[in-house]
Amino acid sequence: MANVSTEAVGRRVALFRRHRNLLAAAAFLAPAVALIVLLRIVPVIGAVSQSMHQGVPGSLNPPPFVAGRVFSELFHSAAFWQSVRQTLIFNVVVNPRQIVLALLLAVLLSRGLPGSRLYRTLIFMPAAVPMAGSSILWGIALQPSGPVNGFLTLLHMSPQPFLTSPHQVVSSIILIASWIGIGYWMMFLIAGLNDIPAVYYEAARIDGAGPLRTFFSITLPLLRRPLLFVLVADTVSNFVLFAPSQILTNGGPEGQSNFLMYNVYNESFNLSDPYSASAQLVILLVIMIAIVGVQFRLLGTGREGS
Numbered sequence: 001m002a003n004v005s006t007e008a009v010g011r012r013v014a015l016f017r018r019h020r021n022l023l024a025a026a027a028f029l030a031p032a033v034a035l036i037v038l039l040r041i042v043p044v045i046g047a048v049s050q051s052m053h054q055g056v057p058g059s060l061n062p063p064p065f066v067a068g069r070v071f072s073e074l075f076h077s078a079a080f081w082q083s084v085r086q087t088l089i090f091n092v093v094v095n096p097r098q099i100v101l102a103l104l105l106a107v108l109l110s111r112g113l114p115g116s117r118l119y120r121t122l123i124f125m126p127a128a129v130p131m132a133g134s135s136i137l138w139g140i141a142l143q144p145s146g147p148v149n150g151f152l153t154l155l156h157m158s159p160q161p162f163l164t165s166p167h168q169v170v171s172s173i174i175l176i177a178s179w180i181g182i183g184y185w186m187m188f189l190i191a192g193l194n195d196i197p198a199v200y201y202e203a204a205r206i207d208g209a210g211p212l213r214t215f216f217s218i219t220l221p222l223l224r225r226p227l228l229f230v231l232v233a234d235t236v237s238n239f240v241l242f243a244p245s246q247i248l249t250n251g252g253p254e255g256q257s258n259f260l261m262y263n264v265y266n267e268s269f270n271l272s273d274p275y276s277a278s279a280q281l282v283i284l285l286v287i288m289i290a291i292v293g294v295q296f297r298l299l300g301t302g303r304e305g306s
Contacts, residue, residue: 044285051279057272070279080280082255083263090259091238094174098181098234105182106189107219127184131243138176139163139248166254173244173257181237185230192226193219228299232292239288260284
């Protein structure tokens with residue numbers, strides 16, 4: 001009888017502790033969940049709802065429900081498709097470049113080379129500057145009479161219309177985004193490299209594996225999760241890139257830097273059409289979800305290191 005009572009008390013104590021742990025976890029998670037709902041889910045629901053309505057800009061009357069008419073008008077708009085095309089081209093070019101360079105720098109600076117900590121700090125420093133500040137800085141540097149063209153003149157080269165040429169503006173914005181992004185993502189990859197057990201590299205050296213074989217057979221497979229995070233976060237970050245287009249080019253020249261995020265801003269605040277802006281925001285979200293889903297499919301399957 002005593003044993004039965006002891007077991008019952010033990011079960012009650014275990015149940016109490018489990019409930020206490022669940023309550024503690026809920027208390028810690030509640031602020032984060034509330035912020036996610038308030039700052040992420042509610043705005044998305046609002047954008048979807050607003051994209052289903054259409055009204056006269058400035059009118060005090062409630063906008064009528066029009067179902068998918070706003071989306072239909074967008075799909076027949078050449079300007080919208082140009083914005084989508086420029087957004088995709090920008091991301092196809094900038095994302096692999098940033099990730100490859102960040103990975104190469106992370107591998108190089110995680111080998112304990114002399115001065116590697118100083119180089120890490122110098123490469124990461126641009127990430128500490130807000131994108132708006134970096135855009136202003138690069139806007140001054142890339143002006144026709146700015147220091148970059150001044151340096152080209154010293155080398156007896158012709159000054160370049162970096163931000164005013166439709167053929168160079170996308171490359172200039174890629175430079176601005178990469179100046180910040182490479183150092184930022186490098187730090188995440190360095191953290192992932194430091195988590196790889198050294199025993200794998202010791203075994204590779206014993207087997208006579210060279211640097212390239214070690215990199216592709218050990219480093220990349222064991223870096224799958226950090227690399228997936230960097231790939232997804234970098235994709236989302238570049239899809240919603242806004243400051244350079246708004247501060248430096250206003251979507252020009254010839255609409256070459258009119259990315260979807262800037263077009264959403266332009267439709268909403270400059271053209272006073274929040275309904276079209278909301279529809280474009282929903283389309284941008286769908287595109288990002290589709291691309292991120294493909295990325296998870298390609299890198300998120302299989303066990304790490306298998």
